[in-house]
Structure formats: structure tokens, C-alpha cells
Amino acid sequence: MSDIAISPKAADGALFRGRTVALMLAIGIAGFAGMLVLGAYAPDLRSGRNGGAHALSNAVTGYAGLVQLAQATGRNPRIVRSTHAFDTEDLLIVTPEEGRTNISEALIQRATRPTLFVLPKWQMAADADHPGWARYQGLIGLYEPIGVLAPGVNFTMRQYRSGGGVLATHGVPGRFWAPRPIQVITGIDQKNKRQQDRWRKLTPLIDDGKGGIVLAQIGDGPLYVLADPDLLNNRGMKELSQARSALALLDWMNSTDADGIAFDVSSNGFGHSRSPLKLLFEPPFLAMTLAIVVALLLAGIHAFGRFGPPRARARAVAFGKAALVDNSALLIRKAGREARLGGRYAAAIRERAARFFGAPARLRDGALDQYLDSLKGKQRFTDLMQAADAASDRHSLLDAAQALHDWQGDKSR
Template sequence: MSDIGNGAGPAAATLFRARTVGLMLAIGIAGFIGMLVLGAYAPDLRSGRNGGAHALSNAVTGYAALVKLAEATGRHPRITRSKDAFETEDLLVVTPESAATDISLALKGRSTRPTLFILPKWRTVPDEKHSGWARYQGLLPLYDPIGVLAPGIRFTMRQYRSGGGPLTSHGAPGRFFAPRPIQVITGIDPHDDQQYDEWSDLHPILTDGRGGMVLAQIGEGPLYVLADPDLLNNRGMKEAGQARAALELLDWLNSTDADGIAFDVSMNGFGHSRSPLKLLFEPPFLAMTLAIAATLLLAGVHAFGRFGPPRARTRAVAFGKTALVDNSALLIRKAGREARLGGRYAAAIRDRAARAFGAPARLRDAALDDYLDSMKGAHRFTDLAQAAEAATDRRDLLEAAQALHDWQKDRHR
């Protein structure tokens, strides 16, 4: 059978021009590469506008306003998506959204470096009318903010309706006013058997005047905890005085050798994901990727640089008697039965010679062979026919057939 249509003509060979094919290939390759890159880095490129309480969020409970304000005032803030970035002398702001968040690496690994933990306060739901916004549903149960640093540090806390009066500062700059409602730390849970000894003391920095700590230092190191996030989140940044005080507080908490402020979002689900696909686009494997891309490009250029016009493919089964004979011969050769055709070829020569030499029609078989042997020549027909029938391989058969052909040709002279 054939895979080429009967009506294929010159028009079919030029259905697509080389320029069209090249453009289609370029678009396809660019799209494929773009899909690979986006597939590798999509988790790292998420905007973070999910209504959460983190540095990428523009919701009321987020901290995007503080990040933008710090950037506008030259404080060099940066968003960290990997826990490897914790190895810095800059102030690290950690904003866990629930007690289920694992903050052990930041808690233990940065005991001598300035770190601010902001406890969660609000229970929210996404705003259906505005993408990335959130609506209050109420305050979180106290066990949620209490459990953020537990069991190593377990506070006792309180939530109540404040009058919005100024907070009392114990050495911190700026002037803050109490959020409404307010969430404060009242001390260390005395029933916590797993409390770390080095962090068993709390030093108040901002208090509400009623014995509650809004901002406290844990132990003697630069570890701080902010009980009420409304002092620094987007809700608190709507007032100029509060925003100014927030920047002064961050400067005061930061170390003397700091280059900026780091806002962690890896604990909020926006960390760099580990993917084998990303290795293709990052050193040291980037060099190998570029080498493979260059090789494929050169192979493509070579494929387009053919010599001469393309030749149309021939049919798998050609038309005509010659094609039929050729196909039949191919089948016989594939079957390995060529050597058995010697006797049949000799019989065909016998019939052709009888007609060509005018042998009497009554002669058959041996009588016809005697008649052909009686004709003058260097060889007898029966000897040549026996040699053809006795052939055992292709070479012997070819020699016997050539001898019969020459015998017939000599008789015609």
C-alpha cells in the first residue's frame, strides 16, 4: 500500500513556505520555553494578594503599606522567600498567621540577631468585591496567638476594648495609640513545663498602662514580640503619626550594622519551592542548558540549509507491469526461495524457444527437449535446463539463467 495520495502534485509540495514554517517553529519554541520558565518559577512569582497577614498582602491585616513606606524612606526593605536568608544582621520581621506555623528556625537561629515576631489577631474572610482584600469576622481565639511561640515560649494574653489612648513607651521612640480593640501579653504561663529558661523573662517596651505588654523583649537578646499587629499593619498605617512612629520603631529595633529590613513570607506559604526544573535555569546547570539550546539551534539551521530542491517520495507500490514484477521478485527474495525457480525458468525458455524456432506442436516434454538439443550450438538445452533446476543458491541460479538466455540468443543468429 502507499502513504502518498494518487493526486499529489507540485502544489502539495509548496503548501507551506519555508518562512511560514520557520515562523511557526519560532513561536512554538518560544512558547515552550516560556511555559518551562513559568512552570519553574510560578510559585516564586505569586503576588501574595490573598488577603493574608504578611508583607505581600494589601489587605487590612497585611503589611504591604509598611514595606512601601520603608522603601520610600530609604530603609531598603526586602521580601525574603527562603529560610536561608535568615543569616543576616538586618532586622527580620516574621508574621506567622496561626499557631500551626513552624517558627522554630527563626526563633532558635536568630537568638542573637534582631527579630520581631508579630502575633496574629484577626479572623478574616476574603472580600468578594475586591480581589486581595479581606473583611473582619472577629478576633482570633487567644489560644492562636498564644501558641505561635509555644511550647518554648508560652504567654498569657488578654483582649479587651480600649479607649484608644496613648501607649506607654519604655525606651522606644515614637508615639503609638492603643488599637480598638487591643491585644496584649500579660506574662509568661507558669504552667508551661517546656518553657525555655533563657526566654523566661519579658521586658516591656510598649504597655497599655494596665499591666499589659503590647511590645516586649524576650530574654536578654534582640528577640521581640508584638502582641497587637494593628500597630504596624495596613490598618495602622492609615494615620501619618502612627506610620511615622512605626518607622522609628523599626529603626530602634534594628542592629547597628544593618543594611535594611527583611520581611519574611516563607512562613506564609510564599517561599521558594524546590524544583528540579529550576536547576535548568540556575547556575551551575544554566551553562549546560544554554549549550543544549545552542546545539538544537544549530541543528535547526542545518535542517533548513538543504542542498537543492526536496525530492518527492516515490510510491510504496508503483503502477504498471514492471512494478508488479519487481514487487513479486522482492517477495520471493524475502521468502528465500529464489534457488527453486531454476526449473520454472527453464520451462519458460523451453516454451519461448519452441514458438520462436517453429517446433512441431505435437512435441511434448522429452520429445521437445530432443528437438531443441538437435539444434546446432555449443551447449545442449537439456544440460542447461538441468543446471538451472539443480541450482542451490542465488549465484548458481543467476549463472544458469544467463546460460539459458545466451543459448536462446545464439539460436536467433
């Protein structure tokens, strides 16, 4: 029997054309690849324009102006979003916005490398009329800047209205004007038992001339703390002389083996951890990813070119009497019963010869055989019938059947 269902002939037109299917596949593959790439690099694509005090912000308290200025002057600034990137000789600028910000990784990894911590000063609120902008709400509470390095370093600090005069510098380049108002460090709490001994030393580099420290070196290593961020933020970069002094100050802090300046934003909520998905699109794994993509593309092309459109399978058993006879003969041949059909074939020839030669209808079996033997010819019908009945294999059966066929032909002439 057939394993193909009997059904009406299918329509010539397909549901979708080949070009339509190819276009759908191309759009689907491109969309899937785009989703993977965006998922891997989504943290890097965040603009950071939330009005905060960090290197991505273009608000008045942000540092995007300093980053752009460093870029324009060939100082190779870069945005750092992971603590794994702290392992560099470049000057690292960390701008925590709250006292509870975790800066332990920077303190641990940057013990002998130049690092500048800029303390928070302003309390800001997002500007509803201008996305990415922020408005002053006033000075931040002193517990916030004091808490940035606490308890390892516990400062005493002060905020007051300044006259805007020139700040005093000690061994550092540049000329800075005092912000209005100004935020300064007045000392270190030496009674703090949890304070690190190596950070009990406080060296003024820029001060207000009244005992307040604006920029200090902590300990004997390259750890610097800027008490007032207005010397480096977008507010301070509006003055050309202040901007020049800021770049000169960063160059002085940077180490001799530095290639640029690193601005950390991981402490501002824009960090990300290492992603296995991102590794697929970066060297050295990028070569493997491209090889897999090319292999899949070649496999797809090979599949389309080799097989083409699908074809309906032919029926295992065809329609019609001839197909039925052929199938029956095939079954008999596979069963090995061909030799046993000789007697039946001879009986069929006898019935046919009786009608063809006009034998009387009353004659049956032996009487009919005698009548056929009486017909003139070289061979007797009964001898041929016995030979067909006695056939033991396919070849002997074929010879007997051929002899019966020839006997019938001779009698017809």
C-alpha cells in the same frame, strides 16, 4: 525487485507550506518554554491578596503598606518564601496568623539574628464585594496569639478598650498611639516546665503604662514580639507619624550588617521549596540552559538547511525492456557467468544470419553451418562459433563476439 511501491504520481502541492510548519513549530516551542518557566516560578507569582495578615496583603490587617513604604525610603525590603532564606543578617519579620503555625525554623535559625514576631489580633472574613479585601469579625481568641511561641514561650495576654493615648517607650525610637482596642502581654508563665530557660526573661520596650507590654524582647538575644499588630499593619500606616515611628523602630531592631528588611510569607501559606526546574533558569545553571537552547537551535537550522524538502526515492528496478536487459546483464555479471554465454550468442548470430542471407529453411545445425561457411569471406563462421563457445573469461568472450559481429558486417557488403 523494487522496495518502492508502484503508486500514482504524487500531487505537486504539499499538505502544509514551509512557513506554516515553521510557525507551528515556533508557537509550540514558545508555549513549551513558557509552561516550563511558569511552572518553575508559579509560587513566586501568587499575588497573596487574600485579605490575610501578611506582607503581600493590601487588606487592613496586611503589611503591604509597610513593605511599600520601606521600598520607597530605600530600606530594600524583600519577600521571603522559603525557610532556606532565613540565613541572613537582615531583620526578619514573621507574621503568623494562627497559633498552630510552625515557626520552629525561624526560632532555630534566628537565635542570634534580629527577628520580630507579630502576633495575630483580628478575626477576618473575605469581602465578597471587593476581591483581596477583608472585613472585621471581631478580636481573635487569646489562645491564638498565646499559642504562636508556645510551649517555648507561654505568654499571658489581655485585650481591652484603650483610650488611644500615647504608648510608653523604653530605649526605642518613635512615638506610638495606642490602638483601639489594644492587645498586650501581661507576663510569662514561669511555671511552664516546657518553656525554654533562655526565654524566661521578658523586657518591655513599648507598654501601655498599665503593666501591659505591646513590644517585648524575649531573653537576651535579638528576639522581639509585637503583641498588637496595629502598630505596623496597613491600619496603623494611615497615620504619617505612626508610619515614621514604625520605620525608625525597624531600623533600631536591624543589625549593623543588614542590607534590608525581610518579610516572611512562608508561615502564611505562600512558601515554596527549592525546585530543580527553577535552577535551570537561575545562575549558575542558567548558562548551561542557554548553551543547550543555542545548540538545539543550531541543530534545527542545520537540519533545515542541509536536507531541505524530502524527495521520493527512485525505483530499484526501472520500467521498460532496456531496463530489464540491463538488470539481467548485471545479474549475470555478478554471478560470474558471462563466459558461458558465448555459444548462445553464436547461435543467435547464426539464426539472424540465416534469415538475413536467405538460407533454405530445411537447413538445420551442421548443414546450416556449412552453408554459412560457404559464403565468401576472410573467416569461416564455424571457426568463429567455436572460439565464442570456448571463451573462458570476459575479455575472450568480448573478442569472439566482436569477431562474429564483424563477420556478419563483411557478408552484408
